[in-house]
Amino acid sequence: MAAQNPLLEVRHLRVEFPTRRGTLVALDDVSFTISAGEVLGVVGESGAGKSMTGAAIIGLLEPPGRIAAGEILLDGRRIDNLRYEDMRRIRGKDIGAIFQDPLTTLNPLYTVGRQLAETMTTHLPITPAEARKRAIGWLDLVGIPAAAQRIDSYPHEFSGGMRQRVVIALALCAEPRLIVADEPTTALDVSIQAQIIALLKSLAREKGTAMMLVTHDMGVIAETADRVAVMYAGRIAEIGPVRNVVKQAIHPYTVGLMGSIPPLDRRVERLAQIDGAMPRLSAIPKGCAYNPRCPKAFARCTEDRPDLLPAGATQAACWLYAGEGKTNG
Amino acid sequence: MPAALDLEFSPLFAFIISRILQALPVMLTVALISFAMFAYVGDPVAIMLGQDFTEAQRQALVQDLGLDQPFWVQFGTFIGNAIQGEFGLSYRLSRPVSDLIAERAPATLELAFCAAAVALLIGVPMGVYTGLYRHSWLSRFFLTFSLIGVSLPVFLIGILLILVFAVWLGVLPSFGRGDTVKLGWWSTGFLTWTGIKALVLPSITLGLFQLTLIMRLVRAEMLEVLRTDYIKFARARGLPNRAVHFGHALKNTLVPVITIVGLQLGAIIAFAIVTETVFQWPGMGLLFIQSVNQADIPVMAAYLLLISALFVTINLIVDLLYYAVDPRLRLGRGQGAH
Ligand SMILES: Nc1ncnc2c1ncn2[C@@H]1O[C@H](COP(=O)(O)OP(=O)(O)OP(=O)(O)O)[C@@H](O)[C@H]1O
Ligand code: SF4
Ligand SMILES: [Mg+2]
Numbered sequence: 001m002a003a004q005n006p007l008l009e010v011r012h013l014r015v016e017f018p019t020r021r022g023t024l025v026a027l028d029d030v031s032f033t034i035s036a037g038e039v040l041g042v043v044g045e046s047g048a049g050k051s052m053t054g055a056a057i058i059g060l061l062e063p064p065g066r067i068a069a070g071e072i073l074l075d076g077r078r079i080d081n082l083r084y085e086d087m088r089r090i091r092g093k094d095i096g097a098i099f100q101d102p103l104t105t106l107n108p109l110y111t112v113g114r115q116l117a118e119t120m121t122t123h124l125p126i127t128p129a130e131a132r133k134r135a136i137g138w139l140d141l142v143g144i145p146a147a148a149q150r151i152d153s154y155p156h157e158f159s160g161g162m163r164q165r166v167v168i169a170l171a172l173c174a175e176p177r178l179i180v181a182d183e184p185t186t187a188l189d190v191s192i193q194a195q196i197i198a199l200l201k202s203l204a205r206e207k208g209t210a211m212m213l214v215t216h217d218m219g220v221i222a223e224t225a226d227r228v229a230v231m232y233a234g235r236i237a238e239i240g241p242v243r244n245v246v247k248q249a250i251h252p253y254t255v256g257l258m259g260s261i262p263p264l265d266r267r268v269e270r271l272a273q274i275d276g277a278m279p280r281l282s283a284i285p286k287g288c289a290y291n292p293r294c295p296k297a298f299a300r301c302t303e304d305r306p307d308l309l310p311a312g313a314t315q316a317a318c319w320l321y322a323g324e325g326k327t328n329g
Numbered sequence: 330m331p332a333a334l335d336l337e338f339s340p341l342f343a344f345i346i347s348r349i350l351q352a353l354p355v356m357l358t359v360a361l362i363s364f365a366m367f368a369y370v371g372d373p374v375a376i377m378l379g380q381d382f383t384e385a386q387r388q389a390l391v392q393d394l395g396l397d398q399p400f401w402v403q404f405g406t407f408i409g410n411a412i413q414g415e416f417g418l419s420y421r422l423s424r425p426v427s428d429l430i431a432e433r434a435p436a437t438l439e440l441a442f443c444a445a446a447v448a449l450l451i452g453v454p455m456g457v458y459t460g461l462y463r464h465s466w467l468s469r470f471f472l473t474f475s476l477i478g479v480s481l482p483v484f485l486i487g488i489l490l491i492l493v494f495a496v497w498l499g500v501l502p503s504f505g506r507g508d509t510v511k512l513g514w515w516s517t518g519f520l521t522w523t524g525i526k527a528l529v530l531p532s533i534t535l536g537l538f539q540l541t542l543i544m545r546l547v548r549a550e551m552l553e554v555l556r557t558d559y560i561k562f563a564r565a566r567g568l569p570n571r572a573v574h575f576g577h578a579l580k581n582t583l584v585p586v587i588t589i590v591g592l593q594l595g596a597i598i599a600f601a602i603v604t605e606t607v608f609q610w611p612g613m614g615l616l617f618i619q620s621v622n623q624a625d626i627p628v629m630a631a632y633l634l635l636i637s638a639l640f641v642t643i644n645l646i647v648d649l650l651y652y653a654v655d656p657r658l659r660l661g662r663g664q665g666a667h
Contacts, residue, residue, distance in 0.1 A: 058565055084570075092567030099565075104558040107577050108657060118576075119566045154656040170566060 005076035006033035007210050008057065008178055013070035013080075015049075015056055015234075017281075024281040026052050026065065027234045031308065036177065039204065039211045041225030041242065043218070043257065045278050048231040050214045054180040056080070057212070058097050059087040074178070093123040096171035096179045096209075098200075101187040102163035106155035112139070112166045113151035116173055123174035138169040143199060161192035168200060172207065179204065179211045186216065193217070197224060218258070222246055230254045233278055233289035240314025251316040252294045288319065296320060341652065348648050352641040357408075359637035363630035364407045370626055376420050416631035421623045426631045429616060435515045436506055437605070437612030441598045443528050444536035448597075449590065452540040456547025460555065461574060471544065478541030483600065487534040487607035494530060502527050504609040535604040539593045546589050550582035557581075583654050591647035595640045 015027035027049050034040045042050045055061045057072055059079065072080040079090060091097070099105045107115060116135035121128060132151070139147035142165040144158075155163055164184065171179055184200065185193035201224050204211050213225060221228055221242060228245040230238045230253065238251035249255045256274040276293040285291055291301040300319050311321035374390055391397050395406055410416065416426035455475075459468040478486075495503035507523030509516040518524030554560060555578055563573045602614035609615070613632060620628035651658050 060561065060564055088564075088567050088569065090567070091565055097562070097565035099558055099562055101558060105562045107559040107563065107581070109580050109655060110577075111656075118568065118572065122566070122568055122572075156657045167562075170562075174567070 005073070007036045007038075007075065008034040008212075009073040009076075010053070010057070011071050011073070013053070013056060013072065014068045015052055015061060015065055016068040017065050019064075021282070025068075025234060025284070026281060027056065029307075030070070030231075030234070030236055032229055032236060032239055034178065034210050034212060037204075037208045037210055038227065039201075039213055039225045041221040041228040042212060042214045042231060043216065043221060043228060044231035044237075045274075047278055047281075049234040050231055051182050052234070053231070054097070054182050054212060054214060057180055058091055058095055059084075060091075089123075092119055092176065093174045094176050094178065096174070096176035098164075098167055098171045098179060098181040098184045100183040102160055102167050103187065105167050106163060106170075108155055111152050111154055112158070116151075116166075116170060119170055120173050134173070135169075138173050139166070141203070142166070142169045144169075160188055161196065164188060164196050165199065168196075168203065172203060172209065175207065177209060179209055180214075181211055182214045183216065184213075185220070193220075200224075218246065230257065233284050234281065235289060235317065236308055237290065237318075238314055238316040239308070244313040248312065250311050250314055250321060251318045252296050252320070253290045254316075256293075288317070344652065345645070345649070348645050352644065356637060356641060359634060360408055360411065361404065363411075363633045364404050366633075367407065367626050367630045370624070376624075411631075411634055416634075417627045419620070419625055419628050421620065421625040421628070426627045429628060430613060430631060430635065431514055432516075433611060433613045433616045435517060436610060437598060437601050437614060439518055440528065440531055440535060440604070440610060440612060441594070441601060443532035444539065444597050444601075444604075445594055447532050447536035448539035448543055448593070452543030453547055453586070455540075456544040457551060457574070457579060459544065460548040460551025463552070475541035475544055478537045479545075483534060483538060483603045484607050486537055487530070487604060490530045490534055491607070501530050503530070506611060531604050531608045531610055534607065535597060535601060538600075539597060542593060543586070543590060547582060547586055550585055551578060554578045554581045580654070584651060587647055587650045587654065591643045591650075592640075595636075595643050598639060599636055 010033070011031050013027055013030040014025065017024040017026055030049070030053060032040065042053065044050055052061070052065070055065075056067060059082070061067070067080050070080075071078050074090065074094060079087060082090070106112065113132060113135050116138060117128060117131035120126060120131040120134060124131075126134070136147045136151050139150060144150050144162060144165055150158075155166070158166065168184075171181075179200075181200065185196050188196060197220050200211070200213075203209070213220070215221060225242045227240060228242050229236050230245065230251065232253050238245060238249065238254045245254060246258060249258050253274075274293060279285060279289065279292070285302070287300070287302045287304055288294070288297070288306050291297045294301065298319070304319075306317045306319050306322065308315050308317045309322065311318070374387060374394070374396065378387060378390060395403055398406070414427045416430075418424065419426050419429055422429065455471050459471050462468050481489075491503045494501040502523070505527060506518050507525075507527035508521040509518050509524055510520040518528055559581075560573060560578055563577045568577070601610075601612060602618055604610065605612045605614035606618055613635070616628060617632045619625075620632070
């Protein structure tokens with residue numbers, strides 16, 4: 001065995017929502033990997049399927065949504081077909097999650113100390129007293145001042161930024177190797193977004209935790225991610241090292257997203273607007289899903305669907321680059 | 330005294346005082362209505378004097394009753410008496426109203442207690458179950474059953490139960506309290522076998538509506554709470570289902586459930602009128618109905634006041650329970666930055 005298993009491997013993932021008016025395909029043939037300690041940024045317009053991908057990985061797709069095809073592997077072991085109880089043991093322990101809005105993510109009726117301690121005693125062989133001690137340590141680590149006093153405070157006694165720090169502590173406290181962070185700063189004040197991202201980044205680096213970081217902020221991607229996946233209409237349009245995707249985007253959709261190619265040292269706050277809207281799941285066009293909006297579309301684009309293939313330094317799903325990977329690579 | 334000082338400044342104490350102050354206008358309004366009934370519906374003097382009387386006798390009685398005093402003085406006297414539990418004499422039975430109520434209250438309170446216990450101990454678990462297992466066969470059955478509970482009138486449920494368990498099967502009594510035991514002025518049916526058997530049908534009749542209501546409420550709240558981010562996050566942290574459902578979810582349904590249950594508890598006592606009539610249950614409700622039939626105003630006024638005092642007390646308890654359950658309501662604790 002030469003090649004080591006990546007930490008997370010998603011293969012040809014397809015997520016469907018059966019509805020009365022037919023089956024909606026929310027994710028279609030999504031494949032990517034995340035190596036240990038690596039940060040994968042995920043971008044794309046609203047509704048592209050970023051959160052859905054994260055939910056599928058942590059095994060918490062909302063019914064009736066279900067994985068219809070493909071597989072998800074953690075350390076080479078399939079986790080998409082586990083029974084609820086087996087997957088539960090992986091959640092929190094091996095894969096942590098951070099949600100968007102810290103104001104609603106914490107249970108208002110329990111102290112932060114209790115929520116931290118119950119997470120640790122669920123997954124780690126430690127006593128409640130030890131868990132409490134570690135909880136204080138975690139609060140301290142995520143930058144809550146006077147952690148020993150704040151441990152018995154309720155979530156409403158913290159500000160939004162502080163609550164997201166608590167959420168980060170909760171996601172990390174059982175020492176998972178992968179964190180799925182779904183827009184962890186979108187709901188926060190602009191002034192504290194950078195602090196939270198810096199905290200996440202430094203903790204992930206320190207603990208060697210890999211991360212799938214969903215965000216709309218290209219500045220965050222540029223600063224934090226090792227690789228970037230660009231999603232469109234439930235598919236991956238392009239994926240590759242952050243420098244290449246941001247600076248030398250190949251897929252016309254990525255090019256559109258980046259607007260005029262942004263320099264890495266200047267923050268681009270929001271994704272540039274592209275004319276038109278992403279199709280609804282019930283009306284994804286034949287061929288390349290992007291073809292109605294694509295300035296470079298040609299005949300084949302409305303007929304056949306392009307696969308994600310190596311193109312230049314990244315992988316892209318676009319007929320303009322079909323075959324290039326074979327010659328280059 | 331430091332202890333007293335502590336109490337004075339504790340936020341809980343301030344909270345209780347403020348709630349009691351808020352309740353005062355309500356109580357005064359009800360008292361005013363009761364008093365107006367007392368003073369202006371029917372003519373107490375005529376009722377008490379009967380057929381033959383002299384003008385001097387009439388004058389004396391008017392003075393005795395204080396009816397020659399200005400309205401506000403009369404009202405003040407009424408309230409002063411009410412606070413001391415003095416509601417005058419029943420026109421119908423010529424006995425102090427307070428004695429009548431004290432005799433009847435244990436029957437109603439024991440019945441209400443059992444009905445509330447039936448409603449809570451069965452309603453809450455059924456609500457949790459139907460919330461968690463929405464599509465299960467049993468949940469559908471419970472929901473259908475609850476529709477029946479909500480739509481059938483109470484007296485019909487009572488009569489049906491009597492028909493089945495008292496008339497056909499003959500296992501339970503159809504009326505009365507059975508044998509009671511005196512504990513001081515309190516008479517209880519809990520200590521005799523016939524007393525307990527007599528409680529079964531009325532309790533089910535009185536509690537069924539609340540049971541179905543509580544079940545539907547808990548179910549709706551569970552469904553709502555299970556959709557929240559903090560429940561998703563609790564699952565994402567890998568907490569076991571038991572902790573997620575009964576620790577995190579159920580506790581969050583409690584605040585709205587406590588409100589409704591509190592109000593329903595008041596309603597149980599108020600609605601006991603119908604059940605007590607169907608089962609000839611010798612409680613305050615039956616007393617009230619008999620008083621209405623004969624325009625026995627003092628009893629009616631006392632009953633009204635008592636029920637409103639009960640609602641106010643329950644409201645206060647509900648608020649205190651909120652205070653215990655939801656830390657966000659505990660003012661005065663180190664408030665966080667916002
Ligand atoms: N319960 C559901 N039933 C049917 N379709 C759904 C359901 N939940 C989500 N979807 C659809 O799945 C698609 C992907 O949604 P997802 O939440 O993953 O988008 P996203 O990329 O995270 O967007 P955003 O940036 O707004 O968070 C959307 O088109 C959405 O409408
Ligand atoms: S495949 Fe065609 S439509 Fe799709 S992005 Fe490439 S050029 Fe545009
Ligand atoms: Mg999303």
